[in-house]
Amino acid sequence: MTHCIEMRLLGGTNIPVSRLCFGTLTIGPLQANLPIQEGASLIRAAIERGVNFLDTAELYGTYPYIREAISGMNRSDIVIASRSYDYTYESMKKSVEFALRSMNIDYLDLFLLHEQESALTLKGHREALRYLEDARDRGIIRAIGVSTHYIQCVEAALGMPEIDVIHPLLNYSGIGIADGTVSHMLQAIEMAHSQGKGIYSMKAIGGGALLHNVEGALKFAIEQPCVDSIAVGIKTLDELEMDLAIFEGREPDKALRERTCLDKALLIEPWCIGCGECVKKCSHGALSVVSGRAVVDKAKCVLCGYCQAVCPEVCMKVV
Numbered sequence: 277m278t279h280c281i282e283m284r285l286l287g288g289t290n291i292p293v294s295r296l297c298f299g300t301l302t303i304g305p306l307q308a309n310l311p312i313q314e315g316a317s318l319i320r321a322a323i324e325r326g327v328n329f330l331d332t333a334e335l336y337g338t339y340p341y342i343r344e345a346i347s348g349m350n351r352s353d354i355v356i357a358s359r360s361y362d363y364t365y366e367s368m369k370k371s372v373e374f375a376l377r378s379m380n381i382d383y384l385d386l387f388l389l390h391e392q393e394s395a396l397t398l399k400g401h402r403e404a405l406r407y408l409e410d411a412r413d414r415g416i417i418r419a420i421g422v423s424t425h426y427i428q429c430v431e432a433a434l435g436m437p438e439i440d441v442i443h444p445l446l447n448y449s450g451i452g453i454a455d456g457t458v459s460h461m462l463q464a465i466e467m468a469h470s471q472g473k474g475i476y477s478m479k480a481i482g483g484g485a486l487l488h489n490v491e492g493a494l495k496f497a498i499e500q501p502c503v504d505s506i507a508v509g510i511k512t513l514d515e516l517e518m519d520l521a522i523f524e525g526r527e528p529d530k531a532l533r534e535r536t537c538l539d540k541a542l543l544i545e546p547w548c549i550g551c552g553e554c555v556k557k558c559s560h561g562a563l564s565v566v567s568g569r570a571v572v573d574k575a576k577c578v579l580c581g582y583c584q585a586v587c588p589e590v591c592m593k594v595v
């Protein structure tokens with residue numbers, strides 16, 4: 277099959293990636309929780325249509341889907357990015373080894389420090405970075421990155437030659453940018469890209485909050501020359517078709533548009549005990565406990581689902 281999806285080199289890494297990157301958070305236990313075979317066949321469908329870039333994280337619990345999806349495929353045809361919160365040399369080594377084992381692969385294209393905020397947090401992860409540099413020297417990973425919702429982190433990464441790739445939050449409305457405006461984030465990304473950093477963005481549709489204007493939201497990201505690839509969470513074949521149409525510059529079919537453009541929301545079940553664990557986890561300040569129950573501020577929530585992972589009562593869900 278001829279693929280129409282555009283490919284780009286990820287900054288100076290020499291890694292060719294499709295501009296649409298399959299964000300796997302949405303298929304895993306924190307969101308749709310699809311059966312492994314169903315999630316894997318969705319990933320395979322994307323790969324068959326020219327999407328060669330898969331984004332995951334230790335937190336997402338989606339390694340088994342990727343393992344199944346790429347089984348029997350030529351490893352060099354697929355680009356896999358993962359990340360973890362580790363800050364010591366040894367724990368980062370364990371996370372990288374766990375990722376390799378879990379996906380049954382012998383190298384990772386990218387491994388990132390997850391959710392970095394500033395020069396200070398990067399300094400605090402110095403030892404984890406040292407492991408990643410050693411792993412890159414040994415060919416266990418091809419490139420090192422950071423993921424962030426903060427402009428100041430993008431700016432801090434500029435002065436760090438050991439960081440090859442930045443995975444910043446970017447969408448036209450600025451939902452989720454923790455410390456400034458869209459134009460300020462864009463300036464920082466442009467500067468990083470001009471210095472050879474690979475850029476693949478996240479939350480182009482605000483984690484689902486901009487689904488009512490998915491075309492406008494994705495086109496905004498696609499039109500940024502400094503963004504090499506855009507990670508988009510996909511959980512159904514309809515969403516894949518919709519995203520492919522937009523990335524390939526085709527007009528999506530009206531029925532498809534209606535089926536996919538439904539807004540998502542964070543649901544908190546009535547059995548919440550008000551423990552506050554989710555409030556501590558949310559780096560967007562979107563949660564608080566009021567009268568013994570968690571409540572979400574929709575204007576601040578980017579629907580990442582990270583709070584779900586820490587809820588002892590399993591009462592949070594992105595739907």
Ligand code: SF4
Pocket residue numbers: 544547548549550551552553554555565569570586587588589590591592
């Ligand atoms: S972690 Fe769960 S139980 Fe605790 S306050 Fe948040 S939603 Fe409620």
Ligand code: SF4
Pocket residue numbers: 542557558559560561562563572576577578579580581582583584
């Ligand atoms: S409330 Fe939960 S889903 Fe929303 S931004 Fe915070 S951690 Fe993410």
